[in-house]
Amino acid sequence: MLALHWKNALALQLNRRSGGEMSNYRIQGATGEWEVVIGLEVHAQVTSEAKLFSSSSTQFGAEPNTQVSLIDAAMPGMLPVPNQECIRQAVRTGMAINAQINKYSRFDRKNYFYADLPQGYQISQLYHPIVGEGELLIEADEKAGLPEDKVIGIERIHVEQDAGKLMHDQHPTMSYVDLNRCGVALMEIVSRPDMTSPAEAGAYLAKLRSILRYVGSCDGNMDQGSMRADVNVSVRRPGEELGTRTETKNVNSVRFVMQVVEVEAQRQVDLIEDGGTVVQETRLFDPTSGTTRSMRSKEDAHDYRYFPDPDLLPVELDDAFLEDCKASLPELPDAKRARYIEKLGLSVYNARELTAEVETFGRFETLLAETAKILGKDESALATQVANWSLSIAPGVLKSLGDEANPAYSTAEAQAKILKMQDAGEISGGQAKEIYEIVLKTGRDAEEIAEAEGLKQVSDTGAIEAKIDEVLAANQDKVEQYRGGKDKLFGFFVGQTMKAMQGKGNPAVVNELLKQKLG
Amino acid sequence: MSVDRATVAKIASLARINMSEADLDTMVPEFNTILNFVDQLSEVDVSGVEPMTAVIPNKLRLRADAVNADPLTGGGIRDKILANAPVAEHGFFGVPKVIE
Numbered sequence: 303m304l305a306l307h308w309k310n311a312l313a314l315q316l317n318r319r320s321g322g323e324m325s326n327y328r329i330q331g332a333t334g335e336w337e338v339v340i341g342l343e344v345h346a347q348v349t350s351e352a353k354l355f356s357s358s359s360t361q362f363g364a365e366p367n368t369q370v371s372l373i374d375a376a377m378p379g380m381l382p383v384p385n386q387e388c389i390r391q392a393v394r395t396g397m398a399i400n401a402q403i404n405k406y407s408r409f410d411r412k413n414y415f416y417a418d419l420p421q422g423y424q425i426s427q428l429y430h431p432i433v434g435e436g437e438l439l440i441e442a443d444e445k446a447g448l449p450e451d452k453v454i455g456i457e458r459i460h461v462e463q464d465a466g467k468l469m470h471d472q473h474p475t476m477s478y479v480d481l482n483r484c485g486v487a488l489m490e491i492v493s494r495p496d497m498t499s500p501a502e503a504g505a506y507l508a509k510l511r512s513i514l515r516y517v518g519s520c521d522g523n524m525d526q527g528s529m530r531a532d533v534n535v536s537v538r539r540p541g542e543e544l545g546t547r548t549e550t551k552n553v554n555s556v557r558f559v560m561q562v563v564e565v566e567a568q569r570q571v572d573l574i575e576d577g578g579t580v581v582q583e584t585r586l587f588d589p590t591s592g593t594t595r596s597m598r599s600k601e602d603a604h605d606y607r608y609f610p611d612p613d614l615l616p617v618e619l620d621d622a623f624l625e626d627c628k629a630s631l632p633e634l635p636d637a638k639r640a641r642y643i644e645k646l647g648l649s650v651y652n653a654r655e656l657t658a659e660v661e662t663f664g665r666f667e668t669l670l671a672e673t674a675k676i677l678g679k680d681e682s683a684l685a686t687q688v689a690n691w692s693l694s695i696a697p698g699v700l701k702s703l704g705d706e707a708n709p710a711y712s713t714a715e716a717q718a719k720i721l722k723m724q725d726a727g728e729i730s731g732g733q734a735k736e737i738y739e740i741v742l743k744t745g746r747d748a749e750e751i752a753e754a755e756g757l758k759q760v761s762d763t764g765a766i767e768a769k770i771d772e773v774l775a776a777n778q779d780k781v782e783q784y785r786g787g788k789d790k791l792f793g794f795f796v797g798q799t800m801k802a803m804q805g806k807g808n809p810a811v812v813n814e815l816l817k818q819k820l821g
Numbered sequence: 822m823s824v825d826r827a828t829v830a831k832i833a834s835l836a837r838i839n840m841s842e843a844d845l846d847t848m849v850p851e852f853n854t855i856l857n858f859v860d861q862l863s864e865v866d867v868s869g870v871e872p873m874t875a876v877i878p879n880k881l882r883l884r885a886d887a888v889n890a891d892p893l894t895g896g897g898i899r900d901k902i903l904a905n906a907p908v909a910e911h912g913f914f915g916v917p918k919v920i921e
Contacts, residue, residue, distance in 0.1 A: 351886050358896030359888045366912040367903060369896040380894070387886030408874075415837045417916045422836070470918060478913035481902070605835060615874055615881035 326449070327499030329537065331571045336537045338567040339544060340503045341495035342559070343532040344510060345488050346395075346520040347464065348388045354463050354487035355382030355425065362526050366480035374485040376420035381613055384409075388487035389617060391519035392432050392461050393627045395489060398517045398634055399456055401436025405619045407460075409611045417479055418466040426462035426490075428608045432617065433459035438493075438513070439636055440505040441654060447501035454506050455494030464488050489520070495534065495544070500560035507531055507556050508658075512635050515660045530554045535566040536580070545570070546580040550587050550594050562587050566594050638663065646685035655693050665714075666692045672718040677725060684725070691721060695731075699738045707742040716741050719748040723758075727808050733757045761808040766815055769802045770795075774819060784820055795820065822860055823853045 329336040353360055356373035373380040396403050408430040411423040436456040442448050466484035468477050491510065497503045511529060514520040521528050531554075536547035548570070550562045570580050585594040633641070635657050642653035656666050670688045674681045696717065700707050720737055723729045729737065729752055740751045752758050760766060773795060774781055784791040799812050829849050833840040840848065889895030899912060908915030 351888050352884075352890070356894045356896075357884065357888060357890045358894075365899075367899045367914070368912070370899070370902045371894050371896050372898075372901070373894050374896075375902050383882060383884045383894075385886050386883035389883065413835070415835065417914075417919050468919065469913070472913075473910070473915065473918075475918055476908065476910075476915040477918050478910070479916055480913055605831075607835070610874065612874075615879055617881055 327447070327501070328540070329567055329571050331575050333575050335540055336567070336571045337540045338498055338500075338563060339495050339536050339538065339547075340497035340499075340563055341534040341547075342493045342497070342503060342506060343534070343549075344491045344493075344507065345464075345530050345532075346491060346510075346514055346522075347528040348391045348461070348487035348489055349518060349520055350385055350387045350391065350487055352385055352387075353485040354385055354388050354461065356485055358485070360486050364482055366478075367482060369482040370484065374420075374481055376422070382425065382611075384614070384617065385487065388461060389432070389619075390623075390627055391487075391517075392459060392489050393619065393624065394517050394631060395491075395514065395519045396433030396436060396459055397628055397631060398513050398519075399436035399438050399459075401456060401459065402434035403619070403624060404430065404432055404434055405624070406430060406616055407432040408616045409614045410608050411611045412462075412606045412608055414606060416465070417477060418468050418481075418484070420466075420481065420484070424463050424465065425611055425614070427460035429610070430616070431458045431460035438506065438509055440502060440509055441639075443505070443654070446505065447499065448505055452496075452502065454496045454502070457492045457494055459489050459491045462488050462490060495536075495547075500563040503533070503563050504556045504560040507559050509635070511556075512658055512660075516632055516634055518632075524554045524556075527554065531559050533559055533562045533566070535563055535570070537567050537570045537574070545574075546582050548580065548583055548585050548594075550585045551597070553587050558587060558589060561589075561592060562594060565592060569594065642685070646682050646689075648685055648689050652686070652689045652693060656689060662692070668714045669717055669721075672714040673721045673725075676718055676722050679725075684721070687725065688721060691717065691734075695735065696738065699735055700742065703739060703742055708745065709742075711742050711745040716748050723749065723752060727761050727810065728752070728758055730759050730805075730809070732805070733759065756806075759806045759808045760803060761811050763811065763815060766799070766803070766807055766811055767819075769807070770799055770812075770815055770819055773798045773802055781820065792816070792820070822856050824849070824856065 327338060329338065347360075348354075350360055352358065353371075353374065356371040358371040358374055359369045361369065371380075373382060393403055407427055409425050410428045412426045412428070413423040415422055435458070438454050438456060440448065440452050440454060442450045464483050464486040466479055466481040468479055470477050472478050493506065497506055511520075511522040511524075514529070515522045524530070530552045533550045533553050534547045535550070536545040538545045548566060550566060553559050553562050566585070573580060581596075584597045586597055587594050639653045639657045642648045642656060643650060648656070656663050666689065669692060670681050670685060673679075673684050673688055677684065696712070700709070700712065717738070720729070720734050720741070723737075724731065724734045733752070736755075737748050737751050737757050740746060740755065741748055777795075777798065780791050780794060784795070795816050796809070796812060799816065800807050800809070803812075826845055826849050829845060829852055830840065833848075884890075889897060903909040903912070903914065906914045
């Protein structure tokens with residue numbers, strides 16, 4: 303098979319260990335310990351304007367059946383023509399998970415009869431998927447139950463059509479069919495059974511979602527069904543052969559995936575320990591009760607009679623197309639995180655928090671660039687200050703104001719001005735927050751606010767010295783004690799001076815001058 | 822290659838086509854006639870020939886990602902889409918309830 307390997311597209315600088323190693327997650331059964339084995343099949347809706355094989359719109363939430371073409375409705379004689387953008391997005395996604403890209407792939411028909419699929423078959427890729435083996439790194443996060451970095455294998459990504467939507471509760475005897483979603487492009491991303499705990503399954507889905515959103519190949523909107531996971535779970539005695547797995551379909555959040563693993567593994571353990579056998583079957587998760595139940599589908603329901611789609615020639619990709627795909631990739635989460643730690647000197651925690659979501663790092667990088675520009679300083683010198691501001695201070699102020707804040711006023715320019723004043727020692731951290739509050743409420747200029755509202759700290763040595771002299775004169779006894787060796791009193795003098803200055807003294811200058819005066 | 826009665830009955834059931842015993846009586850020989858006809862292809866020696874999907878060296882054409890670029894393959898034609906529906910209500914197809 304013709305294939306290109308993009309293994310070296312990203313050099314991960316982080317410590318990693320190979321997939322397949324066991325986490326410490328165990329289920330304590332009545333007869334001993336059980337290990338859980340998890341694989342995920344994620345369906346991700348490809349971001350495109352038009353559908354996979356027709357030019358009708360993919361937009362969410364339209365009036366029923368208004369985005370259906372004669373192709374989507376499977377009218378006789380209509381021929382599918384693939385949308386280049388859907389192919390491109392699948393390839394870019396494959397590259398983002400270091401996967402083998404197959405220059406030759408093909409579409410097959412998966413035959414089944416159901417009201418949401420007028421063709422009577424789904425066009426999918428069974429025999430020759432567009433993307434082959436890849437991998438994804440989930441990062442250590444002690445608090446989340448992930449003691450070490452771990453690489454999860456990805457078996458393949460193939461492109462296929464979504465089906466329509468059925469509504470069963472609108473009419474006493476009929477189901478209503480809306481074909482708007484019918485024919486929208488999906489990527490099915492199939493992992494290896496490399497996960498061994500609910501935390502790993504959750505982290506895998508969250509990381510995959512993050513990568514898809516970086517790449518822009520899927521909006522990751524799980525509420526609207528843009529991403530949904532089929533969760534394969536089995537249990538076994540530690541180190542023994544794989545057990546029989548069940549597949550819980552269409553789980554639509556990270557939390558639910560973790561919950562499914564937990565309850566389904568426990569159900570299997572209880573079943574086996576009671577002398578029963580796990581049946582390979584499809585199950586459904588009910589979020590209300592927090593349990594899974596069998597779909598009791600008919601035995602031959604999975605006889606899909608796949609065969610190559612005679613309406614579609616093979617997809618053959620040339621080097622120029624692949625180069626374009628590769629060149630269009632942004633800096634990806636792992637590379638960005640490594641850069642934040644190594645080049646910007648950020649803490650592991652800050653780097654992880656900032657790189658998780660596209661919006662978060664977007665705001666951070668814009669603000670960092672703006673602050674570095676107006677201060678004329680190197681980004682690495684300001685990164686930690688800007689990171690703390692972006693991650694905790696700014697969101698904190700925004701949250702505390704609630705409806706009073708106008709998010710439109712939270713521009714990078716306004717925030718950079720505040721950070722600049724703080725960096726120059728003109729304002730304290732507390733004043734920075736106060737100024738930002740006024741900015742968010744009114745949209746006034748940050749520097750003007752600092753002046754007009756008296757929100758500046760005094761760095762003028764003359765003014766500070768005058769106050770220090772007053773404090774020392776009023777506390778002669780303590781000055782004597784300090785000079786006599788009672789070092790702890792230094793904090794008292796700082797406090798008194800700051801109080802005399804209504805909290806507006808620059809602490810660094812106050813400290814420095816106090817040290818000189820107390821000698 | 823040939824198929825037996827049970828296979829034909831199963832294929833019909835997977836396609837949700839109701840077939841009586843009498844229908845099967847005619848359908849099984851018809852299936853086998855078709856299969857025998859196609860079987861002639863296996864008489865051709867294709868050793869050394871790469872599997873192909875077409876004999877003409879054709880390349881797959883890809884479409885630009887544009888909505889309703891071609892009126893024949895675009896949406897916004899609900900009336901046409903629903904024209905042949907046995908039941909159409911509130912813009913939906915109505916089908917017999919398909920939930921257990």
